[in-house]
Structures are given as structure tokens and as C-alpha cells.
Amino acid sequence: MNIGDVSKRAGLPAKTIRYYEDIGLITPARDTNGYRSFCDSDVHKLTFLGRARTLGFTIENCRDLLALWDNQDRASADVRAIAQQHLAQIESKIADLQDIRHTLTHLVHECAGDDRPDCPILQRLEEL
Amino acid sequence: MNIGDVSKRAGLPAKTIRYYEDIGLITPARDTNGYRSFCDSDVHKLTFLGRARTLGFTIENCRDLLALWDNQDRASADVRAIAQQHLAQIESKIADLQDIRHTLTHLVHECAGDDRPDCPILQRLEEL
DNA sequence: CTTGACCCTCCAGTGACTGGAAGTCCTATC
DNA sequence: GATAGGACTTCCAGTCACTGGAGGGTCAAG
Numbered sequence: 001m002n003i004g005d006v007s008k009r010a011g012l013p014a015k016t017i018r019y020y021e022d023i024g025l026i027t028p029a030r031d032t033n034g035y036r037s038f039c040d041s042d043v044h045k046l047t048f049l050g051r052a053r054t055l056g057f058t059i060e061n062c063r064d065l066l067a068l069w070d071n072q073d074r075a076s077a078d079v080r081a082i083a084q085q086h087l088a089q090i091e092s093k094i095a096d097l098q099d100i101r102h103t104l105t106h107l108v109h110e111c112a113g114d115d116r117p118d119c120p121i122l123q124r125l126e127e128l
Numbered sequence: 129m130n131i132g133d134v135s136k137r138a139g140l141p142a143k144t145i146r147y148y149e150d151i152g153l154i155t156p157a158r159d160t161n162g163y164r165s166f167c168d169s170d171v172h173k174l175t176f177l178g179r180a181r182t183l184g185f186t187i188e189n190c191r192d193l194l195a196l197w198d199n200q201d202r203a204s205a206d207v208r209a210i211a212q213q214h215l216a217q218i219e220s221k222i223a224d225l226q227d228i229r230h231t232l233t234h235l236v237h238e239c240a241g242d243d244r245p246d247c248p249i250l251q252r253l254e255e256l
Numbered sequence: 257c258t259t260g261a262c263c264c265t266c267c268a269g270t271g272a273c274t275g276g277a278a279g280t281c282c283t284a285t286c
Numbered sequence: 287g288a289t290a291g292g293a294c295t296t297c298c299a300g301t302c303a304c305t306g307g308a309g310g311g312t313c314a315a316g
Contacts (some may be wrong), residue, residue: 004293014294015274023272033281035294045255051253059272069230069250079249080241087232090225097222100184104215113208119206122197125179126172132262143305151303161312163263189302221268 001038010046138174
């Protein structure tokens, strides 16, 4: 299977797939003409990667998850640890953004938003 | 005032301050020895920038906000528009992350997290 | 006169791609 | 057989907002 088909099947841009090969996440075979020749397992891995990335796992997380996925002797605790740590990061990021949202909402509400120059947003950015 | 003092006062790393000069956000004077010589207005601007960046405004937003801040004839509506647009982006990012959190929480709860290989997290990343 | 803290510039790297140039290969049509 | 187009290849550069480090100049204290 060529990269274009795989791209459609896995839902990843061809560029991204080449990049994943570059950094060693996949190692597709090559045809005599130099074209990458993907097998089902490659497509499977790429789909897996796409899902994991959608959930915000870093590439290094993905590398670890793929290794565990490949390893039949894995302990599910190892997978869970990665997911749990990632979850904690997501939660802290949400909290940060919620703080920011709070402040911004406040500022936007306070500002008249007309053609006069007086603006509490700018004032608060000075004083905050 | 030298960059070290400004760094403390504005709460920004010296590296960042040099970078902000590089990209034209500030233009501090120079002493005869080549050292940057910051005036109060520079420090004021840098503090403003620090605040805006903390709230997640992009550098280009900051550039616009600084210009409005400098411009006594500004309309507060222009400032508000920038803040409002940014707020919308923050809110959409929060929503995305909350979706991810939802899924991840689910997965983590389902996984036994013991020394057996069976792992619903990996399964779901295949199927999802 | 030396030590150590501070300052300077310039280059490279981060993460995870993405865009584009320049060239090869395959397939279909005339 | 020529040609047009699309798909594929590699390689280089750019994104965003810094950050780290090398290699060197400057300054104040002892």
C-alpha cells in the first residue's frame, strides 16, 4: 500500500507519516522504485498513533505506548501510569486556562468597547 | 538600568527581554559599553508584556495591544475585540481539553493497572 | 591584578509538524 | 511514442516563543 492510501485510511497527512518514519515510530518496507510499502500492521500502528495524538499524548508517550502495545508481557499498570500522568497534565492545563478565562471574562465585561480610548483592559494589564 | 535589574523588576528572564528587542517589541537605548540601558517606560512596557503573555495573548496580540496602549486616540472597542477573540480561543481550548479529560478519565478507570497485560486503554486506542 | 558577576552576540535546539522546491515514477490519453 | 497529470521521493526551511550554551568583553571589589 502506498502512502496516499495509508494517509486516507489512518487519517493522517502523508507528511506526518513520513515524519513518523523519520523519528522511528514506524519502519515501512520499500518497493524497488523507492516508494514506501505499508503493511496492515503499519496502518494499524499509524491509526493507534493518530488516536493517541488526538488525546494529546506527546510523541515520546506514543513511543512508549507503542512499545507496550507491541509487548505481550507488558503490565497494564505501566500503560495506566502513562495515561494517568497525562491526565494530570491535562487537568492542570485546564485549571490554568480556566483562571485565564476568569480574568479575561472580567476584563472584557468591564470594557465599554466603544470609540473612546479609556480601557480597563489596558489599565489592568499595567497594574494586575 | 541594566538588563539584570529590569529582569527582576519586570519578572522576565534576560533572554526573553533580548528576544523582545530582537522582534521589535521594545527598543532600549545603549550605553557606550554596548550594554542595554532601559528607561522606566521600557520597564513599564515589559511588565505589560509579561502580564499579557501570562494571559496567553500571542506575541502578535501583544504587539497590537502595545500599539493601542501607546495610542491615546485608540478606541477601547479595538482592545476589547482582541481580548474577546482571545477569550473565544481559550474557551474552545478548554472545551477540547475537557473532552480529552473525559475520555482519559474513563480509560484510566477501566484499566486494572496491575501486572497483567490486558489493558483497555491500549484496546481503545486501537478501536476508538 | 585577579576573581566573579554581569553583559554582549551568535548559533542551535525545542515539539510536532507543515510548506515548498526539485526531481523521479506511474498511469492514462492522444 | 509523446505527453500530461498525479503521486511519490528527498531535503531544507519555517512555525511559536523562547531557551541553552559557547565564546568573549566589561565592571566593581578585594
